[in-house]
Amino acid sequence: MSVQNEWVPKTKLGKLVKEGKVSSIKDVIEYNMPIREHQIVDVLLPSLESKIIYSGVVQRQTDAGEVNSFKIVTVIGNKDGFVGIGSGKSRQLNEAQEKALIDAKLNITYVERGCGAWECRCGTQHSVPYKVYGKAGSVGVLLMPAPKGTGIVASEIAQQVLALAGVLDVWVQSFGETRNHVNTAYATLNALRRGLRFKKPVDWSR
Numbered sequence: 001m002s003v004q005n006e007w008v009p010k011t012k013l014g015k016l017v018k019e020g021k022v023s024s025i026k027d028v029i030e031y032n033m034p035i036r037e038h039q040i041v042d043v044l045l046p047s048l049e050s051k052i053i054y055s056g057v058v059q060r061q062t063d064a065g066e067v068n069s070f071k072i073v074t075v076i077g078n079k080d081g082f083v084g085i086g087s088g089k090s091r092q093l094n095e096a097q098e099k100a101l102i103d104a105k106l107n108i109t110y111v112e113r114g115c116g117a118w119e120c121r122c123g124t125q126h127s128v129p130y131k132v133y134g135k136a137g138s139v140g141v142l143l144m145p146a147p148k149g150t151g152i153v154a155s156e157i158a159q160q161v162l163a164l165a166g167v168l169d170v171w172v173q174s175f176g177e178t179r180n181h182v183n184t185a186y187a188t189l190n191a192l193r194r195g196l197r198f199k200k201p202v203d204w205s206r
Contacts, residue, residue, distance in 0.1 A: 013035065013037075013040060017040050024044065026110050035108070041106075041108055045082060050074050050075070050076045053160060053161075053185050055071075069089050069090060070089065070092070072089075072093075072100040074103075075160060081113060081165070081166050084189075085107065085161070087182075088100030109189070112195040124148075127169045128192075132194050136183045136184075139177055140174070142173040142175075144173070150171070151168070153170070155178065162188065167192075
């Protein structure tokens with residue numbers, strides 16, 4: 001039985017998706033409709049891939065002593081313009097992984113891609129359309145358009161986020177405490193999100 005058949009939506013958006021009245025996740029994001037049920041993403045984007053970018057143990061002090069929990073940070077994407085990052089914490093590893101995956105789906109975003117490199121100008125969606133800067137904690141990330149064939153010139157964590165977003169060629173410059181992999185991932189996602197604030201000339205008439 002499919003996810004859509006098993007799922008009983010509780011939100012208005014979920015009911016619209018279940019009824020087939022909303023069929024585009026891009027429209028959901030562009031109209032700032034909050035995604036409160038991860039099944040919405042399961043239905044509209046069934047081809048998502050996921051990758052764990054951080055796995056660790058955190059401790060919490062209680063009256064009974066120290067309690068250990070697993071913390072997982074996961075990035076998801078369809079390699080075609082959609083990407084999200086989520087975190088989950090639980091005393092059970094599998095439960096932490098599931099929480100991180102659900103959180104990533106609830107925070108999924110659309111990525112504006114293009115060809116902003118003056119050396120290329122091919123017009124295809126292989127890079128970012130312009131320079132864009134993102135920040136998370138002490139880490140800053142600057143994404144710069146690159147011509148076809150350049151690849152993703154970035155740290156391993158930024159590479160994983162950009163690859164799942166569908167960005168094939170880009171130069172990335174990082175600032176701050178880049179050893180913090182979680183902040184690096186969120187800073188990269190923040191840069192991609194900021195790219196949605198600007199419209200390209202071809203979009204002015206829309």
